[in-house]
Amino acid sequence: MKELWGRKVLKKEITGIEGIEEHSQKLPTMKVQNEKEIQCLRCGQIHNKREVQLVSGSFFCPACIQLGRVDTSQMFYHLPEPESIKRAVYFVWEGELTKGQQEVSDKLLTSVKKAESRMIWAVTGAGKTEMLFKMIHYCLESGYRIGVASPRVDVCLELFPRIQAVFPDEEMILLHGKMEEAYRYTKLLVCTTHQLLRFRQAFDVLIIDEVDAFPFVGNSLLRYGVQQAIKYHSSLVYLTATPTKELIRQTQQKKLHTSILPARYHRRELPVPKIKWCHKWQQKIKRGNSPRELIAKIRTLVSKNDVLIFCPTISMMEQLKVVVEKQFPKAPLASVHSKDPDRLEKVMGMRNKEYRILITSTILERGVTFDGVSVIVLGANHNVFTTSALVQIAGRVDRRKEYTAGEVWFLHDGCTKGMKEAIRQIKKMNSLGIERELIDEM
Ligand SMILES: [Zn+2]
Structure with a gap:
């Protein structure tokens, strides 16, 4: 039943697991807002009922249909995340952080310990991934569940082996639209932001890399996915070299903690166009x-x-x-x-x-x-x-x-x-x- 921990999936997505009907929580897939409108509880989008009614009389969500159709004749299957249990986690990393990277890495760790969110605004080529390692190690040893998500699948494909290499004994999974591997429960995972729509209160820490990239930027469906996927008491970590106006505004209004890393690891200036x-x-x-x-x-x-x-x-x-x-x-x-x-x-x-x-x-x-x-x-x-x-x-x-x-x-x-x-x-x-x-x- 581990497959359901922190998940929010349709029955067709979890075939072959015994005892699923008796032992899982079932949640509605859509919620009627008023006489006219209905909201999808996977992606949060609100639809006009007349436009999304099926011949059977059920309603469906066209917005997230690429993940498999959600309709009101179905339920989501879910189980809460278990309590975090401290454990030892093997960590190998021979590299060294620069002074700038070290400062960001320390700040990030402090934020995660306080369950607060933080944006890391690091210039292109600053070496962002290395700054995450120490924090990820702390989270894993604390028994936390941690997700690394990116709107871009190529970023996920690049991140996965780099993180796996640092935690060689840790079970990890990579989730994206075209993968063939079956889902299994892991404390550490890398996925596209679309995959977050299948999680519910799962993550103690969720890192979103390239937060300003298409299709995440300005996408209310994916934002809803992020909010659903994290626990109430959790940290969101945004990584970007080019933050959106909205993120800069939140920083200026002190609603979002931000660390700026203005230099690359090799200590040369960015080439000015x-x-x-x-x-x-x-x-x-x-x-x-x-x-x-x-x-x-x-x-x-x-x-x-x-x-x-x-x-x-x-x-x-x-x-x-x-x-x-x-x-x-x-x-x-x-x-x-x-x-x-x-x-x-x-x-x-x-x-x-x-x-x-x-x-x-x-x-x-x-x-x-x-x-x-x-x-x-x-x-x-x-x-x-x-x-x-x-x-x-x-x-x-x-x-x-x-x-x-x-x-x-x-x-x-x-x-x-x-x-x-x-x-x-x-x-x-x-x-x-x-x-x-x-x-x-x-
Ligand atoms: Zn939907």
Whole structure:
């Protein structure tokens, strides 16, 4: 019956467990709000009854249907989490935290001990995961249940083995939409934020990595999932390099404790984007011509590093590829976007230095590290390039220990607020890092 501890699942999700009818708690799946409306108790969304009625007369929830249909003819099966029991947990980590990381790690531990929430605002490439280890160890030894969730499955896939390596004897599970492994109870788990909808008062500590990323940001369904998944007495930990306005506001109003880590572990400043006018780039590429400024920039950058070119739309990417290939026939080149079936192979290829130039959509704005790259954002004034997207993109450069003089360039034909704000934020973090003696001046 352990499979039901802290869970909130439909019968079809838990086949093959004996004694489930007699020994589990059953909870309603939906709640009538008033004559007209009904709320789904898995995802919290409120629907007009007339729009969600089935032929049978039951009501269903269209909002979370991708997790399997919830309707009023069903019940949720649940059992409360057992009491926490202290235990010894084997922990191996040979690394060392920087002074800045250590401060954040200590603060985080203090917050968790007090069951308070905290945001960690750490610059791209700061080394966020390492700062969690000590706190996770404390939680496990206290008998707590701890979840690490991210809106992005690729982030989950990367986090899981890193955490498992540090707690080699700990049972862990990775939950996401495409997994084949059956669910089992573990004290420590990594999952996508969608999977949280299947939990109820389960976690003493819930970490949400990349809290500002799609699809979590501004998504009331996933927020409801988080609130349902944590215990009443618990800590939420938000990790981000680019907090939303809402999180910044909560910090300023002292409603949310925040630790800022303004420097990377290698103690160099974040590369500050430089801007360059690129006359009518869009029209030129559409006509199959190459914008002069772009080609000149690629030429200088590619002599020192590999080059990532961010492009605002997929159709423009294909046109740009033809243009760049013509100019650089000897440089191995690829393009990649979210719908590309060879996406993973191409990213791997870039990591393995099989390409010198990679043209990409915003999918590579976060979560990836390449050695020795420079970045060009073509059409940085396009509206897909929000402030946070630009900060994340600039953060792809100079992440490794060895310095390769990587650069970040915003090519545009009309400077936007988003571009200026991104540059301002990066500079602000750098000066904070210098002030706190976390950055060595070069
Ligand atoms: Zn729902």
